Amino acid sequence: xxxxxxxNHHVILSEAASLELGCNYSYGGTVNLFWYxxxxxxxLQLLLKYFSGDPLVKGIKGFEAEFIKSKFSFNxxxxxxxxxxxxxxxxxxxxxxxxxxxxxxxTRLQVQP
Amino acid sequence: xxxxxQFPSHSVIEKGQTVTLRCDPISGHDNLYWYRRVMGxxxxxxxxxxxxxxxxxxxxxxxxxxxERTGGTYSTLKVQPAELEDSGVYFCASSQxxxxxxxxxxxTRLTVV
Numbered sequence: 692x693x694x695x696x697x698x699n700h701h702v703i704l705s706e707a708a709s710l711e712l713g714c715n716y717s718y719g720g721t722v723n724l725f726w727y728x729x730x731x732x733x734x735l736q737l738l739l740k741y742f743s744g745d746p747l748v749k750g751i752k753g754f755e756a757e758f759i760k761s762k763f764s765f766n767x768x769x770x771x772x773x774x775x776x777x778x779x780x781x782x783x784x785x786x787x788x789x790x791x792x793x794x795x796x797x798t799r800l801q802v803q804p
Numbered sequence: 805x806x807x808x809x810q811f812p813s814h815s816v817i818e819k820g821q822t823v824t825l826r827c828d829p830i831s832g833h834d835n836l837y838w839y840r841r842v843m844g845x846x847x848x849x850x851x852x853x854x855x856x857x858x859x860x861x862x863x864x865x866x867x868x869x870x871x872e873r874t875g876g877t878y879s880t881l882k883v884q885p886a887e888l889e890d891s892g893v894y895f896c897a898s899s900q901x902x903x904x905x906x907x908x909x910x911x912t913r914l915t916v917v
Contacts, residue, residue, distance in 0.1 A: 792897075
């Protein structure tokens with residue numbers, strides 16, 4: 692069965708700090724990988740996705756993620772966070788042949804001004 | 805384009821009552837998914853429709869949950885009778901297909917008291 696681990700449950704950063712949120716998955720086949728964000732009071736929004744090709748994926752709002760197949764990882768990064776990045780971040784995966792997403796438990800990011 | 809619409813946004817019901825949640829996907833999206841997030845836990849898959857057919861219902865917790873998608877348009881998720889452990893946020897998502905992302909609704913927060 693697929694599983695996704697997000698190692699950090701709650702991260703507190705100051706503005707302009709760099710961000711890296713960890714995501715590891717367990718799945719034996721080809722995977723599609725996603726990062727979603729949920730801002731307070733809003734719906735889940737897609738930050739970026741990886742299906743194939745360049746393992747370094749750039750998303751919206753300056754976020755990027757790197758797929759490292761050998762480590763089963765898809766960590767999310769941003770060089771300089773802003774207060775408006777305060778939100779909950781979810782890593783998700785689906786495997787070839789199964790369209791439903793398997794989510795990690797989420798990481799709550801709090802950016803202090 | 806209009807997004808995925810869910811209603812109600814909040815519902816508070818007593819244990820043993822029935823509740824019906826509704827999801828209107830983006831027009832033209834054949835794939836419709838239901839997910840649930842119980843407080844503090846990860847977002848978990850419930851089921852997947854392709855048009856009006858249930859493609860995968862492996863995540864449905866028990867037979868108190870009934871999902872329908874009449875005519876392949878909107879979907880309903882009925883919980884009857886509701887139990888305390890059914891409390892959580894129920895998300896709906898739609899997608900054009902496997903190579904596209906998923907668009908989520910704002911969710912319905914269900915509280916069973």
